[in-house]
Amino acid sequence: MKKKKILILCGGISKERVISLETGKEVARELKNNNYKVVTCEPDNNLLKHINSHKPDVIFNALHGQFGEDGYIQTVLETQKIPYTHSGVISSSIAMDKEISKIIFIKNKILTPKYIKFTYEKNERNIIKKIETKLKFPVVIKPxxxxxxxHVYICNKKNILKNLKRLNFYKEILIEEFIPGREIQVAIMGEKKLGTIELKPKRKFYDYEAKYNPKAKTQHIIPVDLNKKDLKKITDIGLKAHKVIGCRGVTRSDFKFYNGKFYLLEINTQPGMTKLSLVPEIANYAGINFIRLIEWILKDASINR
Ligand SMILES: Nc1ncnc2c1ncn2[C@@H]1O[C@H](COP(=O)(O)OP(=O)(O)O)[C@@H](O)[C@H]1O
Ligand SMILES: [Mg+2]
Incomplete structure (x- = not known):
């Protein structure tokens, strides 16, 4: 069978640019090693020119964060009539918005940490009082x-005002109840459960350093030590979240597990795809190596669009 021409989109303008470049580089290397024709490009003003000159069979979207994972680039790609990987316009924009996705989770009886929305413009006084009407300290503030x-911070009553100031370039943020306990993630591949992984950060929580700096020595645990019933429970929720948001391809849902309950923090429609990222690690454990995972994602894009 003739190998397809793939255009990999990576980089971009989000705060996750560096990670996206890494994902793009590794996916490109793996595809080239397997005799695919590959070009890599940035989602800049030359994107359409690149698409027109290379005429790829499939576009692999390796972008993360704003403009790459939030429906914007997906809208541009829709106009090109070329299959692109991962979720579409609407589901990407819903999943990227942690408040809208929480509203949908709650509507669908998926447990997610309690929260309030904090608007900077309102210059809210008595914010501590307001927080305490719905939540208990400590809380987590996040964009x-x-x-x-x-910009995710765990806050107590003493440092919340200082931490809120750190995020004051956002219009609004979420303030969530802090859920202690274990950190477990679920990967979904199409309509199937791919598997789970547990993260044990040595740091205060699973922050940027714990995620990407090997020196932070976060432990990755597969298989996750859960009984059959709980394993079914958490993966059922991961699959349900994937479906209710209307996702496609591969997703990864982030959970906290505390007191026998699974709290869904968010669903990621463009999970990291370096060889050391979590979804490839979960896939590997399920017997799907890196190239097979990438090929499945490409094929899924072609079938579904
Ligand atoms: N409500 C919460 N309770 C406890 N820890 C949290 C909470 N929200 C976020 N965290 C911690 O912060 C990390 C990042 O939060 P998350 O909501 O997944 O946002 P991001 O999109 O930045 O990954 C989580 O993996 C977890 O370690
Ligand atoms: Mg997360």
């Missing part, structure tokens, strides 16, 4: 549409 734990 509504970032990833990689960028």
């Amino acid at each position: 509504i549409n970032e990833g990689s734990s960028v």
Whole structure:
């Protein structure tokens, strides 16, 4: 069978640019090693020119974060009538918005940490009082549409005001109840459960360093030590979240497990795809090596568009 021509989109303008470049580089290397024709490009003003001159069979979207994972680039790609990988316009934009996805989770009886939305413009006084009407300290503050734990802070009553100031270039953010306990993630591949992984950070939580700096020595645990019933429970929720948001291809859902309950933090529609990323690690354990995972993602894009 003739090998397809693949255009890999990576880099971009989000705070996860570096990770995206890494994902793009590794996917490109793996495809080239397997005799695919590959070009890599940035989602800049020359993108359509590149698409027109290379005429790829499939576009592999290796972007993360804003403009890559939030429906914007997907809208541009829709106009090109070329299959592109991962979720489409609407599901990408919903999944990237942590508040809208939480509203959908709650509607579908998926447990997610309690939260309030904090709007900077309102210059809210008595914010501590307001938080305490719905949540208990400590709380977690986070941007509504970032990833990689960028600007996520765990706060107590003493440091919340200082930490809120750190994020004041956002219009609004989420303040969530802090859920202690284990950190477990679920990968979904199409309509199937791919598997789970547990992360044990040595740091205070699974922050940017814990995610990407090997020196932070976060432990990756596969298989996850859960009984059959709980394993079914968490993977059922991962699959349900994937479906209710309307995702395609591969997704990864982030959970906290505390007191016998699984709390869904978010669903990622463009999970990291370096060889050392979590989805490839989960896939590998399921007997799907890196090239087979990439090929499945490409094929899924072609079938579904
Ligand atoms: N409500 C919470 N309770 C406890 N830890 C949290 C909570 N929200 C986020 N975290 C920690 O911060 C990390 C990043 O949060 P997440 O909501 O997944 O955003 P991101 O898109 O940045 O990955 C999580 O993996 C977890 O370690
Ligand atoms: Mg996350």
